[in-house]
Amino acid sequence: MEMNQYLEIFIEESKEHIQACNDHLLVLEKNPEDVNIINEIFRSAHTLKGMAATMGFEDIAKLTHQMENVLDDIRNRKTRVTPELLDVVFLAVDDLETMLQSITEGGDGKRDIAETVEKLASRGQIEIKGPIQKEGREDQIDSIARSTYDEFELTVLQQSTEQGFSCYEILIQLRKDCLLKIARVFMIFDVFEKIGEVIKSNPTVEELEEEKFDDHFIVTLITNETANNIQESILNISEIEKVDVQPISVQTIRQRDKNVEQTPTDDTTVEVQEMTTESVQRKNEPKKDETSSLKNTASKTIRVNIDRLDILMNLFEELVIDRGRLEQISHELNNLELQETVERMSRVSADLQNIILNMRMVPIETVFNRFPRMVRELTRELHKKINLEIIGAETELDRTVIDEIGDPLVHLIRNAIDHGIEMPKERREKGKNEEGTVVLKAYHSGNHIFIEIEDDGAGIIKEKVLQKALSKEIINEQDASTLTDSEIYELIFSSGFSTADKISDISGRGVGLDVVKSKIESLGGKVSIDSQVEKGSKFSIQLPLTVSIISVMLVDVQNETYCIPISSIIETAIIQKSEILHSHNQELIDLRGKVIPLIYLKDIYEVPGVKDTDDFYSVVIIKKGDKMAGLIVDSFIGQQEIVLKSLGHYLTPITAVSGSTILGDGKVALIIDCNALLT
The missing domain is CATH 1.20.120.160 (HPT domain)
Structure with missing residues (x-):
């Protein structure tokens, strides 16, 4: 084969x-x-x-x-x-x-x-005292056959027998080399639906659907068919090794299982009898909560190779580019019928875009699942007691982001366990539970996903961070006195920074966090820190749901078009030249009481052109964390969804450029990396 x-x-x-x-x-x-x-x-x-x-x-x-x-x-x-x-x-x-x-x-x-x-x-040779059960495959099958029935099921069997139906326990054993067990289960239940009524399955139907069984299961069936006919019908299905049909009655079940001896009240019995009579009479109708669900499950999901989804996404990206081109042509020709057609195509392609993006979404549990095992190993190595709580593992994220976010999360969790959570003895002395807690949480908000790693450990000491930053000349005394708590915490993202007294093999609070930050920012996200001494720390990561199609503001600089990601923009403004302030060879503006620097894009990208003589400037205000800046452009073109294209290996050194796109007129426009401009 x-x-x-x-x-x-x-x-x-x-x-x-x-x-x-x-x-x-x-x-x-x-x-x-x-x-x-x-x-x-x-x-x-x-x-x-x-x-x-x-x-x-x-x-x-x-x-x-x-x-x-x-x-x-x-x-x-x-x-x-x-x-x-x-x-x-x-x-x-x-x-x-x-x-x-x-x-x-x-x-x-x-x-x-x-x-x-x-x-x-x-x-496996470690023996213990106590009763030893029988071993082997037949005993496993026998233990399933000895499953108990509740009073409702016993009443169903009793009423069915009184009305002339036969009741059977049917053991079905699949071949060991059966590849698609769920398909065999579906075919078996399809036969049962046609000849009778299934009242019990062991394992349950849900477990059978999920293939949570070895190679055998037991079904209790009420029918008018004979045992031989049932056996022949099932054996006609391929990859069935054994079918054992045994008649049962309430008396034999009660003798077999002494634990089921409770008798319902008279009122309950009457109610159950009314329900079961109707149930048995409709023996040819499948049960909605059991056998029918097998059909539904089999038809609603399929496995798709991720490479095919990547190809589909690439083709759709080309469609987005052509859509922009058509919209521009329609606007230039000013033809009503063409405009209506293009508008409809834009709506349909927008819906198609949402569907394709959702197809690429993967539950973040595929990343989170690795952490409980990692935490177990670290707690044993560090002799700590730690409880890992995972919240929102079902939250979905684009596969391209999923592939990249795992390593930063591993590093943050290792830091939380190694240098965030104290030793059990130290925690007891502080009046804390000796078992520390690390919470890993994910949730959606708007077009972003947020991931939080929070611990209830010692927290980050601001004074210690400032002292280390000063000793490494990351900041000077004057700047240190003006920093907010958030800005102080962000200092630990500096390269080589660490507040740990002793750097362990596991991690060091701050060691490698510059890499974590760089990775997250390369995905279009950002990371922030909040901490309280003796109460713990929280790292918050914000990521876009997808990184392949993004919304941008198109701007014009000396007849060149640039794209600024909407996620980095706070607002746009028109300012007079007379409003510009000057300090230390830097031009600034006062935006509602906050002084922010100005950056001329034509100087950053060395765009040739005629010197601007207008009395007004068009400014795009961008933000990264607590840092802000105003980008001076010639004019605003408008908002548009564009396809993010890589510049390739040859053009990677370009300053403050994260990629490029193809506009509707066929021209290539660079996408501005706002994070790089605000470092």
């Missing part, structure tokens, strides 16, 4: 199962006695093993098989859940990630896993 067609599906589903293992292992560490969590991890490992074996990736299959053995010992109470044991299982998950990455990059997924397998095997 040709496996290349399934490789992409294998990679995507394997990533999901590996992430599920990571997440559930972290939960298991806090709830070591919770068998349900162990079962979830076991299912993910088991499914990954089956897929890897089918695809021929033997090392992954071998490692997950050894993980299964350890997990099986845990749930059978042969092995204790200890931090040391979880360290080894986490090590195995790391190996799985490395091998999957190799496969993603076109490799064979092979890796020397002998040491990890040996560690898993040795950790």
Whole structure:
């Protein structure tokens, strides 16, 4: 069988199962006695093993098989859940990630896993006292078959039997090499819908939809069909290994499960009987909350290669450029019919733009998911107690930004843990909870996404920051006396700046934060700090939702057109030359009590032209944090959405230029990097 067609599906589903293992292992560490969590991890490992074996990736299959053995010992109470044991299982998950990455990059997924397998095997030998359950696959199936029924379900079975229907528990076992289990589940439930009424599924239908089961499940069916007919109907579906149909009754269930002995009140029984009679009579109608949802789930989502979305985005960017050209031609020709057509096309393309941008949006949890594991390792290394709270992981962000934001967040969280949160003893002495808290929060506001990293640690000491800044000659004594709290905190973004008494291998408060700031600003965002001594610090990051299509103000400078991003503009103004102030060879204006410097774009970009003799200047007021400036231009052209194009490697040294675009008349216009002008 040709496996290349399934490789992409294998990679995507394997990533999901590996992430599920990571997440559930972290939960298991806090709830070591919770068998349900162990079962979830076991299912993910088991499914990954089956897929890897089918695809021929033997090392992954071998490692997950050894993980299964350890997990099986845990749930059978042969092995204790200890931090040391979880360290080894986490090590195995790391190996799985490395091998999957190799496969993603076109490799064979092979890796020397002998040491990890040996560690898993040795950790799995830790025996404990207590009742030992039966082992093996058949016992897993038997434990599912012994699931209990609530009183409502028992009444349904009782009423159905009295009306002449047959009740069955049906075990369906898929082949180990079954690739698309959800498709088989859908086909099986489709058969059940036609012959009867499903009243219970174990695992639940939701878990079956998400493939949260090994290779078998139990369905309780009410029908008029015989057991042989049911078995034959299911076995006609491919990749079904076994179908076991067993008749059941309320009496046999009560004998099998002694815990279900509660009898409802008479009023409840009457109400249930009325409901169940109608339910059984409509046996050919699928249940909306179970079997029908399988169809809906299968038809509403598809997997799309991200490269295809990139191609689609590139084509749409060309469409945006042509749209601008058509709008300009329409305006010049002043033809009513053409204008109406162009306006309609503009509205449709605007809707299309929103759809395409939304298709590229990815939940930020794809980045956030790595942090709980990282925090666990850091707390063990630093001997601290830290609780990581994640809020708003479902918030969506453009994939291009998602790919770049991970490293800055890693650095900020490591700083918060290493130099923000105190040691447990120190926290107790301060009257704090010995467990520190780091909150990672994301949310939308307008056309931006905000990410906040907040800790309840020692905070940033302003005096210490100023002293370090003065010693490194980042600022002078005169400037230091005029700085606001926010401006003082921003000093830690200076290159090589650190307030830490001892720089650790983990991080240093301030070490590398200049890189963090540069990365965020390169994405069109900004970062700010707020802190209170002994209460903690908060780093706030503001990012645009997308960086490929942006809104700009078009301005004219000596017959050259430039683009200024709207996100950097506060306002535009017309000023008289007589209003300009002069100080230390710098021209300034007084804008409602705030003195801001003026920057002549024609001088910055050395644009040739005739000297301006007008008595008025057109000014664009821009802002970056607390810094402001006025850009002197010849005239304002108007606001427009443009496609951001890179200048390439040859033109990167150009001062204060973040990219270029193609205007409606076919000319190339440079996009001004306002952040660079305000450094």
